[in-house]
Amino acid sequence: MNLEERKGILRFPKATFERLKIYHSLLTQLQNEGNVKYISSDEIADMLRITPEQVRKDFSFLETNGKPKVGYYIPELLAELDELFGTKDRDSIIIIGAGHLGQALANYKGFKNIGTQVVAIFDNDPAKIGQMVGELMILPLKDIPRVIRRFKVEIAAICVPESSAQEAADLLVGYGIKAIWNFSTKILDLPKDIIVQNEDITRGLLGIKHMLIERRQSEAEKSNVTK
Amino acid sequence: MNLEERKGILRFPKATFERLKIYHSLLTQLQNEGNVKYISSDEIADMLRITPEQVRKDFSFLETNGKPKVGYYIPELLAELDELFGTKDRDSIIIIGAGHLGQALANYKGFKNIGTQVVAIFDNDPAKIGQMVGELMILPLKDIPRVIRRFKVEIAAICVPESSAQEAADLLVGYGIKAIWNFSTKILDLPKDIIVQNEDITRGLLGIKHMLIERRQSEAEKSNVTK
DNA sequence: TAGATTGTTAATCGATTAACAATC
DNA sequence: TAGATTGTTAATCGATTAACAATC
Structure with missing residues (x-):
């Protein structure tokens, strides 16, 4: 443990950090x-599908050590x-x-594994307000500030159409939200101190499509060679 | 354009490739x-939130050039x-x-931007079979091979609970699926030639939580200093 | 003990950044 | 033309891999 680590500013290489999330998910699964x-x-x-090294x-980079011949506990x-x-710190999130x-998302069961709880879901459609989603009642947007205060909410998931995502984000920032978990395809324009995580769902599919193209090409080449 | 590029095996640095997906999403949005x-x-x-360089x-790495003083078209x-x-090649996907x-996912509108279409959705619950999801009828698992053949499906999205994800994956691989888009939290055990894209939804939230922790710490330190 | 697996160092490889010439 | 922005090279920085000693 070096000086920087002692100060509590544990730093990991960015690439390592990304993989640590994956290890967390894998280990949670094995533990369960x-x-x-x-x-x-x-x-x-x-x-x-990576290397053991x-x-x-x-x-x-962690403090946990493995046992030679046995592995990691x-x-x-x-x-x-x-x-x-921070999956022990319980964070409340709201869904817009x-x-x-x-x-x-409101019905997603995996949040409990990472110390997170959905405390409310909002919509601007009067026909939806009052309906139940699991154990939550859909609330009107005007209730957002009250819920944020009541549950000390710092994280909001944006699940509105692209066309109203920016508007929703501005509203949330105005209410003091610290982090936005953006499920819309809109790239949001936000103050620099607001944390954003974009979850454009099609991104993963782009990777798959590209790999399929590469595979088709290399197979086409192979069959050309053998002709 | 170097030799390798001419052979059609366009290679990008991995990090660049990841960002290209994001540019694609941003440009699609601007175009729309x-x-x-x-x-x-x-x-x-x-x-x-990156640098212009x-x-x-x-x-x-692309062939498109920008115009000095103007930017990219x-x-x-x-x-x-x-x-x-390959967003022009139309790919059919099925949802399990x-x-x-x-x-x-079946109702997601963004697929059209990336040349992809959901052609069927399946479930093993008899109570769900026959119900409509948008314009699709929920089909029983036994229909999977027929649909795969009919639409030349290569990609399947797995949206079943963690406990049955492996089983679903094995089934799909048996039916000749080439790529699995895995929305369950289960890390699947698959043949090496099957493309997998894991979309554990909580991963992004882990990043947010970590950044919130860092921020709280640095704020705590600041207020200690000023005391 | 022997052998398997960890942990770490050094070498290689890849990605980012800085600087600046090219150009519209 | 002047100035803004691109495109590219070289330098720096960061990440991965290889090799192997440490150790249970």
């Missing part, structure tokens, strides 16, 4: 299944990652937009 | 709004990215699991 207590860098690497290198590793990502995606 | 025809690296950088460097740039990601998330 409860079949194994130890896992080796080789096994993790195999599941995630990479896994060990990533873990070397899952509860310990997961506890450290939980700490790192009770369309299909907003409702899916 | 139709207000501007040209955009500078400075403007793009500002919207995406980065944007220009990324674009230097959006239709040309977008056309090249469309080509790259007609829960909230599966239904949200």
